[in-house]
Amino acid sequence: MSSIIRVTGLTKHFGELKAVDSLSFSVEQADIYGFLGQNGAGKSTTIRMLLTLVAPTAGEIEIFGMNLRTHRREILRRVGAVIERPDLYKYLTAYENLSLFARMSGIRPTSRLLMQQLEQVGLAERAQSKVKTFSQGMKQRLGIAVALIHNPDLIILDEPTNGLDPQGIADIRNLILHLSSHMKKTLLVSSHLLSEMELIANRMLIVDKGKKIVEGVVTELFHPGQTLVELDTSDPALTAAMLRRSPWQADLQTHRGTKFLLKMDKALIPSFVRDLVEQGIPVDAVRPRHPLEDYFLSLTTANQHVEAFTDRTV
Amino acid sequence: MWKLLQIELFKIFKRPRTYIPFGAIAAMILIIQVGLKFDGRSYVELILTSLSDTFNMPYALIMNGYLAAFVILNTLLIQVPLLVALVAGDTVAGEANMGTLRLLVTRPVSRTQLMLVKFGASVIYTVLLLLWMALLALFLSMWVFGTNDMILARDNVIEHIREADVLWRYFAAFGYATVALTTVAALAFLLSVFAENSIGPIVATISIVIVLTILSQMRIPLYDDTVNPWLFTSHMLAWKGFFYLKSDGQGGTIDGSVENLSSILRSLTILLVYIVLFVTAAIWAFRKKDILS
Numbered sequence: 001m002s003s004i005i006r007v008t009g010l011t012k013h014f015g016e017l018k019a020v021d022s023l024s025f026s027v028e029q030a031d032i033y034g035f036l037g038q039n040g041a042g043k044s045t046t047i048r049m050l051l052t053l054v055a056p057t058a059g060e061i062e063i064f065g066m067n068l069r070t071h072r073r074e075i076l077r078r079v080g081a082v083i084e085r086p087d088l089y090k091y092l093t094a095y096e097n098l099s100l101f102a103r104m105s106g107i108r109p110t111s112r113l114l115m116q117q118l119e120q121v122g123l124a125e126r127a128q129s130k131v132k133t134f135s136q137g138m139k140q141r142l143g144i145a146v147a148l149i150h151n152p153d154l155i156i157l158d159e160p161t162n163g164l165d166p167q168g169i170a171d172i173r174n175l176i177l178h179l180s181s182h183m184k185k186t187l188l189v190s191s192h193l194l195s196e197m198e199l200i201a202n203r204m205l206i207v208d209k210g211k212k213i214v215e216g217v218v219t220e221l222f223h224p225g226q227t228l229v230e231l232d233t234s235d236p237a238l239t240a241a242m243l244r245r246s247p248w249q250a251d252l253q254t255h256r257g258t259k260f261l262l263k264m265d266k267a268l269i270p271s272f273v274r275d276l277v278e279q280g281i282p283v284d285a286v287r288p289r290h291p292l293e294d295y296f297l298s299l300t301t302a303n304q305h306v307e308a309f310t311d312r313t314v
Numbered sequence: 315m316w317k318l319l320q321i322e323l324f325k326i327f328k329r330p331r332t333y334i335p336f337g338a339i340a341a342m343i344l345i346i347q348v349g350l351k352f353d354g355r356s357y358v359e360l361i362l363t364s365l366s367d368t369f370n371m372p373y374a375l376i377m378n379g380y381l382a383a384f385v386i387l388n389t390l391l392i393q394v395p396l397l398v399a400l401v402a403g404d405t406v407a408g409e410a411n412m413g414t415l416r417l418l419v420t421r422p423v424s425r426t427q428l429m430l431v432k433f434g435a436s437v438i439y440t441v442l443l444l445l446w447m448a449l450l451a452l453f454l455s456m457w458v459f460g461t462n463d464m465i466l467a468r469d470n471v472i473e474h475i476r477e478a479d480v481l482w483r484y485f486a487a488f489g490y491a492t493v494a495l496t497t498v499a500a501l502a503f504l505l506s507v508f509a510e511n512s513i514g515p516i517v518a519t520i521s522i523v524i525v526l527t528i529l530s531q532m533r534i535p536l537y538d539d540t541v542n543p544w545l546f547t548s549h550m551l552a553w554k555g556f557f558y559l560k561s562d563g564q565g566g567t568i569d570g571s572v573e574n575l576s577s578i579l580r581s582l583t584i585l586l587v588y589i590v591l592f593v594t595a596a597i598w599a600f601r602k603k604d605i606l607s
Contacts, residue, residue, distance in 0.1 A: 014604075051420045053605040076422040083420070087413025091329050100321055104421040146417070 002065055004029055004154055004186045005050065010059035012045050012210075019045045021210040023059070027154075027188055027203070032180045034201030034218070035190040042210035043190045044084060047158050050188075051081055063154065077106055080152035082160050086143025090132035094123050094142050097131060098149060105150035114149075121145045122171070136163030144172070148179075155179060157189045161196065169196065176200050228253070229269060231260040231276070232285040242279045248272060258284070315427060322435035326401065332439075335397035336446055339390065343450040346386050347458055350377070357385070379456030380464040380480050384557070386451040391491055391551065395498040395523050396516075397443065402436040402502035403515035406600065410510045410607040419605050429597045436499045441492055448488050466557055473558060479569050483556040490553040490582060497546050497585045498523060500592035507599045510607055523547060546588045549581035 005027035012020040020042040027033045037043045048054040050061060052072055061068040063075045088097045095114055102109040118124045121141040131139065140163050147155060157176070161169045173196060179185040191197050197204065198218075205215045233239045236258050243249050243260070251262040264272065269288065276283050326332050350357060354377045406429075409415040418428060464480045466473040475483070498519065505515035526547040529537060542548050555578045559567035572578065 048416075048605070051416075053416055053419055055602070055604060073422040073424065076420060079420070081420055083416050085413070086417070088417070089325065089328075089412065089414060092325075096328070100324070101417065101421070103317060103321060104418070104423060106422055 002029075003027060003062070004031070004064060005033075005188065006060075006062040007046075007050075008060045008062075010046065010049060010061065011057045012042075012049060012054065013057045019210050020049070020056075023207065023210070023212055025205045025212065025215050027186060029186055030180055030184050031186055031188075031203050032176060032201050033186075033188045034197040034204035035188055035207075036194070036197060036204060037190075037207040040209075041207045043207060044158060045210075046207070047081075047083065047156055047188075047190060050156060051079070051083065052076070053083075077150070078153045079156065080147035080150065080154070081156040081158070082140070082143045082147045083156075083158045085136070085159075085162055086139060086146070088131045088139065088142060088146070091130060093128050093130055094118060094134070094145075095127040097142065098145055101146045102149040107150045109149065117145045117149050118142075120148075120175075137165060137168050140164055141168070144175070153185060155185055155187045157187065157191075159191055160189065161191065161193055169193070173200055226263060227266050227269075228289040229262050229264060229272070230285075230287040230289060231262065231283065232287070233258055233260070234282045234284055236260075239276075239281050242276070242281055246275065246279075248275070315431060318423060318427065318431040319434055319438075322431050323438060326435055326439060332401065335394075335400060335443055338397060339394070339443065339447050340450055342390060342393070343386055343447070343454070346389060347382060347455060350382050350385065351458065354382075375462060376465045377459060378462040378464070379452070379459040380461060380475075380477075380484075381466070382455035382459050383452040383484065384464070384466065386455065387447075387487065387491070387553075390447065390451070391494070391553075392527075394443070394447070394495060396520050398436075398440050398495045398499050399502040399516045399519040399523075401439050402499035403506050403519055404512035405432045405436055405503055406506040406596075407509040407512040407515050408506075410605075411512060413607060415607055416605050425601045426597055429593075429600050433500070433503050433593055433596070436503055437496055440495050440499050444488055444492050444495065448484070452484055452488075464557070468558065474567065475557065475559065476569055486556045487553040490556070490578070493582060493585050493589070494550040494553065497550070497588050497592070500589045500596075501546075504592045504596040504599070507596050507603065544584070546585055549584050552578050552581035 003026040005025075007026070008024050010020055010023040011018070023042070023046060035043055035046070045054060049056050050063070050068070052068065064078060066075055068075055089100070092100070095118065098114050098117060099109055102114070115124055115127060118127050121144055123138060123141055123145065126134070126138065131142065134142065140160070144157075144160065147157075160176075161172050164172060176187055176189065177200060180187055189197070189201065201218055203215075203217050206213045231239070236255070239260060240255065243252055248262060248264075251264045253261040253263055255261065262272070266288065269286070273283070273286055276286075355373050358373055358376050358381075406415070409418060419425065461477055461480075463477050464473075464475040466475070501522065502515050502519040505518050506512065509515050526545050527550075530542050530545050530548040555574055556572055558573040559569075560571035560573050562568050
């Protein structure tokens with residue numbers, strides 16, 4: 001299966017700053033490819049290079065098997081993108097904005113198609129309203145409509161849930177899943193909402209300071225079924241002694257002060273809590289943490305609570 | 315390309331601020347016309363002061379729609395560059411400021427095409443602005459003041475252009491003015507590529523035009539021979555040359571002639587070269603630009 005996106009040695013300097021450093025990755029057909037990294041990690045710069053907004057200092061980008069530098073127009077006809085906070089023409093209506101960008105993307109949209117697209121993102125009733133009257137969430141949804149109007153094969157979404165309420169976030173999640181599973185679109189999604197990425201991405205890339213940290217299939221990089229559990233107790237000495245005597249010692253990652261961090265299958269949490277209570281451990285709190293969040297933090301920060309992973313690609 | 319141009323014009327004319335220059339021109343022209351209608355005599359006496367000992371012409375012969383149009387053009391073609399820069403300076407910088415530039419550049423359209431279309435739209439806007447000015451300055455003046463032979467004072471010479479010989483000169487003058495203002499538009503367009511906000515290019519364009527105009531009109535020998543002939547501002551008012559006739563050597567003039575057509579054509583060529591240079595530089599810079607907005 002040929003890659004939809006193949007990036008090799010991608011580098012970008014802004015003066016002295018190396019925003020992206022020899023980045024290589026690939027996105028396969030029908031992937032929902034999660035692109036993760038802290039602020040300033042180089043995600044947006046990489047996405048802008050994929051969309052020819054920014055010229056790479058070095059490296060090659062192939063999309064649909066074509067070199068981006070030499071086949072830019074053919075490639076962009078098949079790509080739709082939402083880049084950060086989508087800004088549209090505030091003095092035009094939603095309908096006019098969508099029509100304008102559709103025509104620039106090379107299609108002749110009918111009124112019916114435009115209204116269908118607006119309906120898909122929940123803006124049909126506001127089709128004739130000027131964008132300056134829209135909330136940020138509505139602008140985001142219109143941006144997504146603009147990205148999808150020409151039926152692209154590859155969809156690049158940079159923070160697509162910015163400004164959306166929980167229902168809006170859920171709608172975008174369902175839309176992404178629908179585009180991938182039913183319409184066989186390939187998606188590259190950059191997001192800070194790790195809980196959302198955990199639910200939708202099948203492959204992912206984590207970058208930090210412009211470099212690739214890890215890339216691979218989500219289920220092979222970490223176990224979504226496992227979680228980190230933070231135990232807060234008022235008698236840490238008793239708790240430490242109890243853990244040393246028990247099978248739970250193997251799950252202990254670290255402990256500091258009154259807090260103990262363990263890694264276990266989610267299904268075992270009730271047993272763990274029961275054991276603590278039966279042993280007379282004074283439990284102040286037991287808090288599960290998101291596996292992707294901790295995996296991400298372990299790779300991108302000097303977090304003392306979590307064991308560091310070495311660089312690897314699966 | 316035509317489709318893209320339509321889209322660009324649609325965007326320009328859907329924006330309320332686009333119509334401000336049209337309103338401003340209408341207001342200025344009407345103010346001048348009202349002033350001339352009610353006190354044109356004082357104005358004519360003023361411009362003919364140095365010639366009053368030699369010539370004594372009836373006011374009714376001098377003041378007509380053609381002279382009024384000339385007065386209006388003489389006044390406005392100094393201010394109109396600002397209005398042209400308002401739109402041209404906004405073409406790229408305005409999109410960057412709105413955040414729409416990244417949406418445009420990610421369409422399957424080459425950056426060169428995008429820039430040519432944007433400049434083309436600026437040129438069309440400039441032409442429409444001048445047509446509007448022609449309509450009000452010339453045709454409205456002709457209706458308000460009537461028509462007759464055109465009498466112009468130039469230094470210590472009176473130019474007398476017969477009525478039938480006037481109108482084509484105005485068409486030529488407006489055509490030339492279009493190129494002159496397109497040069498200003500091209501400069502604003504170039505500066506727009508380097509800015510994220512349209513105020514910068516607009517102010518910079520006007521500042522450059524003012525400074526170079528002052529330089530053009532200063533009679534410092536150092537600049538007169540070496541620099542001034544090559545400044546585009548030195549050639550922006552060459553449209554007046556269409557109203558200067560060739561002498562017949564017997565104290566009269568030759569109908570249908572232009573005194574120094576080759577000089578006008580040379581000025582026109584220089585302006586066209588500037589337009590090509592500014593637009594080429596703008597396209598080159600835009601093709602290399604990283605779109606971070």
